[in-house]
Amino acid sequence: MGDWKRTHYCGQLTADDIGKDVCLMGWVQRRRDHGGLIFIDLRDREGFAQLALDPDRDPEAHMKADKVRNEFVVAVQGKVSPRPEGTVNPKMKTGEVEVEVHELRVLNTAKTPPFMVEDYVDVAENTRLKYRYLDLRRPSIQQNIVLRHKITRSAREYFDGEGFVEIETPFLTKSTPEGARDYLVPSRVNPGTFYALPQSPQIFKQILMVAGYDRYMQIVKCFRDEDLRADRQPEFTQIDCEMSFVDRDDVLRIMEGMIAKVFKETIGVDVALPMPRITYAEALSRFGVDNPDLRFDMELVDISDTARECGFKVFADAVAWGGVVKGMNLKGGSSLSRKELDDLTDFVKIYGAKGLAWAKLTPDGWQSPIAKFFKPEELERINHLLQAETGDVLVFVADSFRVANDALGRLRVHLGHKLGLIEKDSYAFTWVTDFPLLEWDGEMRRHVAVHHPFTAPMDEDVPLLDADPGKVRAKAYDLVLNGSEIGGGSIRIHDKAVQSRMFDLLGIDEDEARIKFGFLLDALEFGAPPHGGIAFGLDRLAMILTGSDSIRDVIAFPKTQKATCLMSEAPGPVDEKQLKELSIRLATRPKQ
RNA sequence: GGGGCUGUAGUAGAGUCGGUUACAACGCCGGCCUGUCACGCCGGAGGUCGCGGGUUCAAGUCCCGUCAGCCCCGCCA
Numbered sequence: 001m002g003d004w005k006r007t008h009y010c011g012q013l014t015a016d017d018i019g020k021d022v023c024l025m026g027w028v029q030r031r032r033d034h035g036g037l038i039f040i041d042l043r044d045r046e047g048f049a050q051l052a053l054d055p056d057r058d059p060e061a062h063m064k065a066d067k068v069r070n071e072f073v074v075a076v077q078g079k080v081s082p083r084p085e086g087t088v089n090p091k092m093k094t095g096e097v098e099v100e101v102h103e104l105r106v107l108n109t110a111k112t113p114p115f116m117v118e119d120y121v122d123v124a125e126n127t128r129l130k131y132r133y134l135d136l137r138r139p140s141i142q143q144n145i146v147l148r149h150k151i152t153r154s155a156r157e158y159f160d161g162e163g164f165v166e167i168e169t170p171f172l173t174k175s176t177p178e179g180a181r182d183y184l185v186p187s188r189v190n191p192g193t194f195y196a197l198p199q200s201p202q203i204f205k206q207i208l209m210v211a212g213y214d215r216y217m218q219i220v221k222c223f224r225d226e227d228l229r230a231d232r233q234p235e236f237t238q239i240d241c242e243m244s245f246v247d248r249d250d251v252l253r254i255m256e257g258m259i260a261k262v263f264k265e266t267i268g269v270d271v272a273l274p275m276p277r278i279t280y281a282e283a284l285s286r287f288g289v290d291n292p293d294l295r296f297d298m299e300l301v302d303i304s305d306t307a308r309e310c311g312f313k314v315f316a317d318a319v320a321w322g323g324v325v326k327g328m329n330l331k332g333g334s335s336l337s338r339k340e341l342d343d344l345t346d347f348v349k350i351y352g353a354k355g356l357a358w359a360k361l362t363p364d365g366w367q368s369p370i371a372k373f374f375k376p377e378e379l380e381r382i383n384h385l386l387q388a389e390t391g392d393v394l395v396f397v398a399d400s401f402r403v404a405n406d407a408l409g410r411l412r413v414h415l416g417h418k419l420g421l422i423e424k425d426s427y428a429f430t431w432v433t434d435f436p437l438l439e440w441d442g443e444m445r446r447h448v449a450v451h452h453p454f455t456a457p458m459d460e461d462v463p464l465l466d467a468d469p470g471k472v473r474a475k476a477y478d479l480v481l482n483g484s485e486i487g488g489g490s491i492r493i494h495d496k497a498v499q500s501r502m503f504d505l506l507g508i509d510e511d512e513a514r515i516k517f518g519f520l521l522d523a524l525e526f527g528a529p530p531h532g533g534i535a536f537g538l539d540r541l542a543m544i545l546t547g548s549d550s551i552r553d554v555i556a557f558p559k560t561q562k563a564t565c566l567m568s569e570a571p572g573p574v575d576e577k578q579l580k581e582l583s584i585r586l587a588t589r590p591k592q
Numbered sequence: 593g594g595g596g597c598u599g600u601a602g603u604a605g606a607g608u609c610g611g612u613u614a615c616a617a618c619g620c621c622g623g624c625c626u627g628u629c630a631c632g633c634c635g636g637a638g639g640u641c642g643c644g645g646g647u648u649c650a651a652g653u654c655c656c657g658u659c660a661g662c663c664c665c666g667c668c669a
């Protein structure tokens with residue numbers, strides 16, 4: 001670079017800069033050699049600038065430009081000038097100007113990249129991940145990463161203004177029962193023992209409340225050793241909060257404000273407050289899932305009462321065995337072909353449904369393989385319940401409450417996309433409240449916490465803890481955006497007796513509770529304030545705000561579905577010496 | 593653990609019914625070109641058809657296995 005100092009970003013040059021002497025530094029996007037004149041598109045974080053190298057004006061710079069190739073790192077000094085009449089490029093932000101280069105320095109050469117560093121090239125994901133540093137140079141990914149920064153900046157600003165204190169909690173901590181599989185870290189100093197990387201800072205943030213910090217927040221990595229999905233990585237980031245002396249409504253109100261500020265400051269969208277709320281029970285009943293996508297209608301309708309008496313054995317039996325029959329009206333869906341309807345049947349089978357009954361509403365009534373099993377008045381009643389009109393398609397699942405809701409709920413979202421019911425750039429928020437506290441686990445033959453073991457039951461349901469634990473509702477809440485759970489939290493138990501009762505119900509005996517998180521139980525006995533909090537999934541929030549289909553597009557260095565990093569080749573084998581220091585012997589040799 | 597999709601020059605693709613030397617595009621290399629901007633024109637190089645096995649006179653193509661990437665189920669308090 002010599003003594004050169006960059007004066008401008010490439011992407012920020014405008015007509016206002018005409019006449020200025022500038023120094024730019026960046027990467028060569030493309031070189032266009034006209035025999036005489038050479039043009040170079042120079043790229044940096046902020047965009048592109050066209051460099052013009054004229055052999056008559058600056059022969060030495062022109063000669064150097066002749067040797068320049070894609071992705072070379074180049075510095076230039078020159079004058080910003082208006083482009084000649086007729087050569088303005090309206091497609092380019094800096095298309096009105098160019099830099100007349102007087103001097104050019106090649107700061108570094110580059111091998112020919114394995115793929116073009118451009119937005120529109122379609123490259124296999126494994127190639128992108130192996131050369132992640134090149135992929136990250138692409139403008140669209142850079143915009144995602146910068147937008148992610150804006151999210152955390154806005155959130156921190158907001159929380160600071162609301163009196164929150166950012167406090168770090170340990171990564172080397174203790175394995176806790178319940179929840180996801182832990183990532184373990186062996187302790188060298190204490191042979192045979194392990195730290196666990198936190199699945200969330202849950203216990204520590206509660207202890208910070210006991211410690212009197214009152215309002216805590218942290219933007220923090222969490223680790224869960226579970227299988228990956230398009231929106232799930234083994235290490236991910238939470239915007240984590242906890243507050244003392246608050247009830248549920250306090251938490252929701254303050255958190256809505258944060259989300260609204262983030263939306264305004266990242267993508268300029270005004271979020272209407274307060275956000276709508278729906279109970280867990282209502283969400284399940286109307287949408288089949290606890291993360292309803294409210295960008296479109298097409299609600300589920302329970303027709304069990306009609307199905308119970310009907311002549312179609314599949315429906316009647318399902319109800320007789322304690323299940324339900326639910327249906328959905330695909331408004332104007334008669335354009336769906338027989339093949340497409342069959343595909344929908346395959347779709348619901350993924351979620352355990354045994355089949356999907358369907359009926360097309362023609363001017364003559366039901367056109368359906370199952371029409372013959374129903375009396376006219378039964379069809380009439382079902383049509384009425386589903387508000388069916390000519391041109392609609394009705395679909396039904398008869399199964400257990402869980403399977404019918406799950407299958408139709410997922411089908412609803414599938415069809416919402418397939419039938420184009422979702423308006424682009426729309427953001428439908430809802431709080432989901434009143435989750436059940438506990439869920440019966442048939443395999444483990446005991447209750448498990450729906451949220452986590454520190455979630456408080458609703459006051460009016462506390463008596464049910466003994467009578468009917470499965471019926472107890474929790475002071476828990478999720479924030480759902482466009483059908484994606486972007487945050488979840490609860491008011492916590494701050495009373496040792498209730499906490500002990502909870503462990504009891506979870507089949508965690510006192511000794512085990514003491515070993516696993518006795519320190520929290522101890523802390524609860526030293527003046528724990530009423531408290532509660534929430535954690536937002538930063539990655540999912542960033543996905544939605546950037547319109548990304550994959551979580552990998554909003555994480556600088558993501559992992560593959562097998563939880564490997566193709567760039568660093570982690571995880572990898574370690575030296576025998578390292579293992580010995582850690583008192584570890586391998587039962588399995590790593591695959592070569 | 594299970595289901596599905598994909599894998600062919602550096603990149604992303606075509607490759608018919610199993611049949612001659614595996615195509616054209618972008619990129620790359622060389623040459624020409626003074627207003628392009630996905631510059632243009634001419635020429636050239638570049639292949640372990642993911643890997644292993646099988647069927648066959650003959651396999652990119654068919655079969656079996658395996659590996660990798662992606663999507664999903666299970667899992668993810």
